[in-house]
Amino acid sequence: MGKLLDRYNHRRVVDRWRKALRKADATPEQQLRLQRDDARKLRTLLDMLIQEADNRLTHPRTGSTQIPKPLGTDWIWRPDLWRMPLSRPGVASAPRKAQMDRQVTLFHDCALAEIGIRQTRNTRDTDLAPYGLQVEVFGFSGSFLSLSVELPPEASQGFTRQHLVRVDTLIESELPLEVFARLNIQNGPNTEQVLRKLDLSSQSCSIDFDLAHLPLNEARLEKIWLDLIFENPRMNRVKMRDLTFCRHHRADL
Structure with missing residues (x-):
């Protein structure tokens, strides 16, 4: 009634x-x-x-922490931009340093800022992340365009050279695109870097950063961040449906 x-x-x-x-x-x-x-x-x-x-x-639900992880994982993380709505969802004409939130910043050196960046809502049944990030580039006369993601302090706690850092991405682009991932580890006065090229033959891509060869001072780790570098992004639209990190131990040989 x-x-x-x-x-x-x-x-x-x-x-x-x-x-x-x-x-x-x-x-x-x-x-x-x-x-x-x-x-x-x-x-x-x-x-x-x-x-x-x-x-x-709407699925996936806001705040979702569902992340695939390999055996031996002792730390996993999805940046907030892919989990929660931003107070400012986008920038129509991105300046040379466009900070989306406290973790994610877009950098470029293009004189004409014909670059748009905004958070989007994922709605596909296969999506694990509630949100995505779209970068749209029109004219581009600069030498670089990169997305910097700063990892939280927890990523450095208990960190050793016996760890592998895995990055999983889900990227779509209108035109063929080359993307490089560079892991940066600041330890004391030094910053060590490992550069890997993403295989975008499929939308989903996983890469492991092996740190065994780096001269890391494990007692002085201060900051870890990832740079995603887009080569020749002119007249292209790139959508990152997901970005996750995990840290796991190297398998015993």
């Missing part, structure tokens, strides 16, 4: 606003002003409800 009454009341409210819309061109200005104010208040509440419903009902 309660549900029937709710539906009846809902129809009455909808009919009321439909009637007000039909008569809006002839409604006295004072009454029309009151209707407008009431409609704005109602719209705010409806927008808030729609946003909350989208976050709960």
Whole structure:
């Protein structure tokens, strides 16, 4: 009975606003002003409800931490940009340093900032990350375009050269594109780097950074970050549906 009454009341409210819309061109200005104010208040509440419903009902759900990991993994992480909505979802004309949040920053040296970057919502059944990142480039006369992702302090805790750092990406591009991943490890006054090329023959790509050969001072690890470097990105749209990190021990030989 309660549900029937709710539906009846809902129809009455909808009919009321439909009637007000039909008569809006002839409604006295004072009454029309009151209707407008009431409609704005109602719209705010409806927008808030729609946003909350989208976050709960659209899959994958906001905040998802579902991440594939190999055996021996002792740390996993998906950056916040791929998990939660940003307060500022995008930049239409990105400056040479465009910080999306405290972890992700876009860098370039193009004189004309014909570069757009924005967070997007993933909705495919196969997506594990709730959000993605889209970079759209028009004219590009610069020498580099890169996306820097700073890993949290937890990534450095217990870190040794016996670890492998795995990066999993899910990247789509309108045109063929070369992307390089460079892992940077600051330890004391030195910064060690390992460069790998991503294999984009399929959308999903996994790479392991082997650190055994690096002269790391494990007691002085200060900062770890990843640079994704896009080669010749002109007139291209790149969408990163997911980006995850994990740290696991090298298999015993």
